[in-house]
Amino acid sequence: MDTVVKSANKEVIIGTERPVALIGERINPTGRKKLTAKLQAGDVEMVRSEAVKQVQYGADILDINVGASGVDEVIMLPKAVAAVMSVTDVPLCFDSHNAEALEAALKIYKGKPIINSVNGQEQCLEEILPLVKKYNTAVIGLAMDDKGIPPDVETRLKIAHKIIDRAGKMGIPREDIIIDSLVTTVSTDYRAAVVTLETIQRVNKELGVNQSLGASNISFGLPEREVLNFAFLALAVERGVSCRCVNVAKVRMNALSIDLILGRDRHALRYTRGFRQLQALLKTEQESKGE
Amino acid sequence: MDTVVKSANKEVIIGTERPVALIGERINPTGRKKLTAKLQAGDVEMVRSEAVKQVQYGADILDINVGASGVDEVIMLPKAVAAVMSVTDVPLCFDSHNAEALEAALKIYKGKPIINSVNGQEQCLEEILPLVKKYNTAVIGLAMDDKGIPPDVETRLKIAHKIIDRAGKMGIPREDIIIDSLVTTVSTDYRAAVVTLETIQRVNKELGVNQSLGASNISFGLPEREVLNFAFLALAVERGVSCRCVNVAKVRMNALSIDLILGRDRHALRYTRGFRQLQALLKTEQESKGE
Numbered sequence: 001m002d003t004v005v006k007s008a009n010k011e012v013i014i015g016t017e018r019p020v021a022l023i024g025e026r027i028n029p030t031g032r033k034k035l036t037a038k039l040q041a042g043d044v045e046m047v048r049s050e051a052v053k054q055v056q057y058g059a060d061i062l063d064i065n066v067g068a069s070g071v072d073e074v075i076m077l078p079k080a081v082a083a084v085m086s087v088t089d090v091p092l093c094f095d096s097h098n099a100e101a102l103e104a105a106l107k108i109y110k111g112k113p114i115i116n117s118v119n120g121q122e123q124c125l126e127e128i129l130p131l132v133k134k135y136n137t138a139v140i141g142l143a144m145d146d147k148g149i150p151p152d153v154e155t156r157l158k159i160a161h162k163i164i165d166r167a168g169k170m171g172i173p174r175e176d177i178i179i180d181s182l183v184t185t186v187s188t189d190y191r192a193a194v195v196t197l198e199t200i201q202r203v204n205k206e207l208g209v210n211q212s213l214g215a216s217n218i219s220f221g222l223p224e225r226e227v228l229n230f231a232f233l234a235l236a237v238e239r240g241v242s243c244r245c246v247n248v249a250k251v252r253m254n255a256l257s258i259d260l261i262l263g264r265d266r267h268a269l270r271y272t273r274g275f276r277q278l279q280a281l282l283k284t285e286q287e288s289k290g291e
Numbered sequence: 292m293d294t295v296v297k298s299a300n301k302e303v304i305i306g307t308e309r310p311v312a313l314i315g316e317r318i319n320p321t322g323r324k325k326l327t328a329k330l331q332a333g334d335v336e337m338v339r340s341e342a343v344k345q346v347q348y349g350a351d352i353l354d355i356n357v358g359a360s361g362v363d364e365v366i367m368l369p370k371a372v373a374a375v376m377s378v379t380d381v382p383l384c385f386d387s388h389n390a391e392a393l394e395a396a397l398k399i400y401k402g403k404p405i406i407n408s409v410n411g412q413e414q415c416l417e418e419i420l421p422l423v424k425k426y427n428t429a430v431i432g433l434a435m436d437d438k439g440i441p442p443d444v445e446t447r448l449k450i451a452h453k454i455i456d457r458a459g460k461m462g463i464p465r466e467d468i469i470i471d472s473l474v475t476t477v478s479t480d481y482r483a484a485v486v487t488l489e490t491i492q493r494v495n496k497e498l499g500v501n502q503s504l505g506a507s508n509i510s511f512g513l514p515e516r517e518v519l520n521f522a523f524l525a526l527a528v529e530r531g532v533s534c535r536c537v538n539v540a541k542v543r544m545n546a547l548s549i550d551l552i553l554g555r556d557r558h559a560l561r562y563t564r565g566f567r568q569l570q571a572l573l574k575t576e577q578e579s580k581g582e
Binding site for chain 2: 187191193194222224228234235258272
């Protein structure tokens with residue numbers, strides 16, 4: 001199943017048999033003091049530079065999150081979106097649960113973005129799905145509700161079904177829903193990855209929709225987190241995850257290698273091109289540091 | 292299905308639901324001038340030190356290969372095996388196609404080793420399988436024959452079936468056969484990994500035996516080889532590869548992360564212990580370099 005997202009000039013197709021679409025996660029103030037301060041001051045200069053950098057490193061889509069204390073999302077989300085549209089042409093993903101902020105951004109956006117996200121809570125579905133319908137967007141649906149992330153496969157599946165059913169009743173096509181089966185951490189529950197992987201597999205089989213996978217909580221509290229994240233990503237993609245929110249500069253080669261191993265990269269062209277691109281960028285970065 | 296291999300004091304169980312067993316590949320003169328020269332001179336000092344080092348880094352089994360021009364395997368294979376037995380207690384894997392050399396090593400070995408390897412060639416089966424039977428060893432069976440590595444899944448499967456049938460007729464139990472589905476390189480055929488992964492899956496389903504996977508040819512000719520190898524390993528293990536010949540010092544954390552993600556590491560104990568072990572070894576190495 002293909003999910004089509006668009007900017008004014010560019011189309012990105014997310015599909016389970018295609019290479020993984022990478023959503024750049026860096027425009028997000030969580031844990032980043034400098035970006036938070038800039039957003040609090042109404043300054044989107046850093047949003048712009050992060051956008052440009054992530055696209056250079058190979059982001060297919062950019063996530064925009066401006067949620068921080070002291071930041072009015074209703075003002076800053078559209079402002080950040082406009083700033084990013086002015087410097088890049090990749091489709092965007094609006095990362096907020098604030099319906100008013102989302103609508104303000106949707107009004108000025110040129111294209112078909114992703115809304116990130118809804119979950120199984122009634123209030124959330126009632127507030128956000130009408131925007132998905134009205135503005136013809138795609139939407140990420142998290143397999144959780146007001147009780148948090150369910151520990152078992154069945155309950156997560158049930159929530160995924162609920163989100164898709166509810167959207168369907170409102171006339172939102174199934175291909176515009178992207179399910180996130182969610183991860184907890186293997187350091188507190190060593191079967192956490194198994195539960196997520198099984199959920200992904202069943203969502204793929206029973207619902208056939210595209211799937212994303214959020215931040216790398218899987219490895220929280222353990223050493224060598226990138227190694228664990230990579231092993232998990234390979235297995236998740238194979239089972240049906242077709243897009244992912246990531247730090248693109250860090251994990252692009254990992255993602256390209258998984259695509260190549262799964263036979264989704266004819267003649268290894270994306271892999272070798274991606275490698276050369278990365279080398280060139282690292283060289284430029286080093287040179288500018290040397291000056 | 293469990294394959295049990297033994298040294299005089301130690302038992303290692305290879306099984307498809309267990310953590311991957313790592314076979315240390317470093318006692319092999321291919322591409323190593325210094326080790327080749329030592330073996331040519333009849334000197335096994337370096338064999339001994341490589342054995343100790345690999346076990347420190349977490350090897351479950353050690354592969355012993357002394358094949359090089361100017362080295363008489365019939366003399367040097369048992370000599371190397373004796374040397375390794377004198378310094379470690381992990382089970383061994385005798386890596387040779389020379390039946391006479393294998394028998395000389397088998398005669399002095401205490402335990403149940405692996406013979407690495409047979410393939411579908413008549414001559415090879417006729418020479419090696421009787422040794423497997425006579426000395427009650429396990430054996431790696433490569434899915435290739437005198438025509439080389441078949442490009443397709445079906446022919447590789449047919450060869451795997453042939454090896455197991457022939458062994459069965461000689462009274463060798465199925466659990467003592469470990470099939471290697473073999474890899475070619477994705478740089479010349481971008482579907483090479485897909486063919487191997489499908490073969491592994493079908494061997495697992497149709498034959499149920501343990502499986503190994505040889506050297507990392509998959510990434511030959513491409514940059515960032517370790518990234519590709521890791522992605523491939525994760526998917527291969529998931530499909531049924533239960534032991535692997537590797538440079539243990541380099542890939543142990545990768546292997547441990549795959550075990551953990553697949554729910555085969557209760558409370559992440561092997562992962563965290565392996566990490567601490569590795570840190571301690573790296574520290575010791577640095578200190579001895581600093582002296």
